[in-house]
Structures are given as C-alpha cells and as structure tokens.
Amino acid sequence: MSSRKILITDHPWPELEIEENLLKSAGIEIVDAPNDAEATLIGLAHDVFAIATCWAEVTEPVIRAAKNCKLICRMGIGLDNINLKVASELGIPVTNVPDYCVEEVTDHTLGLMLALTRNIGFFHQRTKQGEYNLKAGPAMHRLSEQRLGLIGFGHIGREVFQRARAFGLDVVAHTPSGNDYGTGCTMLPLDEILSTSDILSLHAPLSEATHHLINEDTLSQLKDGVILINTSRGSLIDPAALLKGLKSGQIAGAGLDVFDPEPPDLQDELYRQENVIATPHAAFVSEESVDELRMRVTKQILAAFNGETPPNIVNQ
Numbered sequence: 001m002s003s004r005k006i007l008i009t010d011h012p013w014p015e016l017e018i019e020e021n022l023l024k025s026a027g028i029e030i031v032d033a034p035n036d037a038e039a040t041l042i043g044l045a046h047d048v049f050a051i052a053t054c055w056a057e058v059t060e061p062v063i064r065a066a067k068n069c070k071l072i073c074r075m076g077i078g079l080d081n082i083n084l085k086v087a088s089e090l091g092i093p094v095t096n097v098p099d100y101c102v103e104e105v106t107d108h109t110l111g112l113m114l115a116l117t118r119n120i121g122f123f124h125q126r127t128k129q130g131e132y133n134l135k136a137g138p139a140m141h142r143l144s145e146q147r148l149g150l151i152g153f154g155h156i157g158r159e160v161f162q163r164a165r166a167f168g169l170d171v172v173a174h175t176p177s178g179n180d181y182g183t184g185c186t187m188l189p190l191d192e193i194l195s196t197s198d199i200l201s202l203h204a205p206l207s208e209a210t211h212h213l214i215n216e217d218t219l220s221q222l223k224d225g226v227i228l229i230n231t232s233r234g235s236l237i238d239p240a241a242l243l244k245g246l247k248s249g250q251i252a253g254a255g256l257d258v259f260d261p262e263p264p265d266l267q268d269e270l271y272r273q274e275n276v277i278a279t280p281h282a283a284f285v286s287e288e289s290v291d292e293l294r295m296r297v298t299k300q301i302l303a304a305f306n307g308e309t310p311p312n313i314v315n316q
Contacts (some may be wrong), residue, residue, distance in 0.1 A: 003047055072094045074096040075097070077098050100157060108257060109160050143167045153174075153187075219245045242270060256302030
C-alpha cells in the first residue's frame, strides 16, 4: 500500500483520539485539515489513501486531486456534500453510516414536536422574560386527535412512526416507492400528506427532486395551523416560503435542526419568530452515537486499507 495517510476534512468533536487509536496499529497517519476550504483540501488530498468528511464539501477538484484515493467516507448519513458522480467515474467507493443515530434523531424530532404542540418553547421564552400567562399561548390540541405526516420513510422515519403511535397520533407517510417496509404504516401520495397532516415531519434525503420540496406551492396545500419539523436536510425547505407561511399563520410553528444555508444567520427574521424553535444541527448527537459513528467510519477505512470491502458502499 503506497499511501498510509487519510484526510479528515472536518469534525465537530474536539479531538481524534478514537480514530488515532484504531489506525495506529496499521501505521496510518491522520491529516487533520485546519479548515474545510476547497483550496486547503485540494492541497492536502494529493497523497492520501482515504478521505473522511463530516460536513465539508468534497468537490470534483478535491476528488481529482486525490490521485491515490481509494475510499471516501461520509461521517454521517446524507451524501449531498460529496460529488458521487465524480467518485464513481474514478472508481472510488463512497460509504456512509446510515443507521448510527436513529434513536437520537427520532427523540429530537419528537422533542421538537412536543415543544411546539404543547407550547413548551413558547412558554419557556415568555417565563424567561418575566411573563407568567397561560392565556398568552397559542391554541393547543390533543395529540391523539392529530395526524402526523412523514415525508421520507427511511430508518429514522420508520422509528418516528413506531414511537409517535405511543402518543396516539394517526401517523401516515409518503415515499416515492410507497414501500411501508412491513410496518403497516399507511402510505399516501404527497399531495394527500400535505393537505391532511396537522404535523408534518421531514425525513427525506436531499436531491434535485427534493430541493425546496416545501415551497410556496406546496405550502399552499397545507392545512392552516400546521406544525412543520425538519431534522433531515435544511434545503428541503425554502426559508423565504417558510417565513411567509409563519407570518400568515398557515404554519403555526416550525422546529428546525437543519438550515439553508448552514449555519444560518440567526439575525434573519425567520429565526427571530417566536414560533420557531431552532437547534444547531444537534439531533444526531449523543456521547454514544458520536463514538459509534467515529468507530464505524474508522473501521471502514481499515477494511479498505486491508483490501477488504467496507460496509455501506453507496455507489456500487
């Protein structure tokens, strides 16, 4: 094996001890990028065996600069920050970890749902400002009489379905395939999900087809007073359309863990709305999920380094 270096483009955890401990026995050196600018990554990629990326853009120039690269790992689930077309053209396998934080994102989704439907976020802000007034809050409705519509029904969507039923919610879902994966969940066309859901939660991957899936046209199909939750990808929602829907009252509240752009400008009018709860792309995080992610990505690199086929190749 000519190269014993891997490039880690970015990481939200403060150190790389897990990665170093697993890789040192193979004599693999970690190149920890000081920033995720394209020019920086191009300069560091030329002699690495593998690239591991969290949120940094692994663009065509970065991939083509990595002449010895045999693997690109997404330290996460979504793949929209990696140029899959070029990687495939060059015969470079790309992997992800599609199921490492299912519990965490599901819990976060339901947490946002409860914080909005029970006015927890609203009353929290008001009491911190010195106001103790039950009458100030928006109307609340019994969850067991509400419909939760899921757009996307992958690992996380299916887990939300299972857990949300414990609240008595009528849970329905939409995917292009209509596959319920044996769960028994009612699968509906997109327009019916949009027009009948009291709470709408997004769990779809980002693609050309789903970019700004929630826009002025689709917002016009929603029930008045709908709750919108996004723990998937920020660009599924057109933020200008979302702000318009919030101000008109058609959207009663939004729970957002992902943004377009990311990170967002928190001074933007959208995020200053009292009925918007924003968290800093935190849904995937627990001590356990992050450790699992780091170990699994590192083991993918070790497998490829040892001539084995790593799990979760997405561009077979």
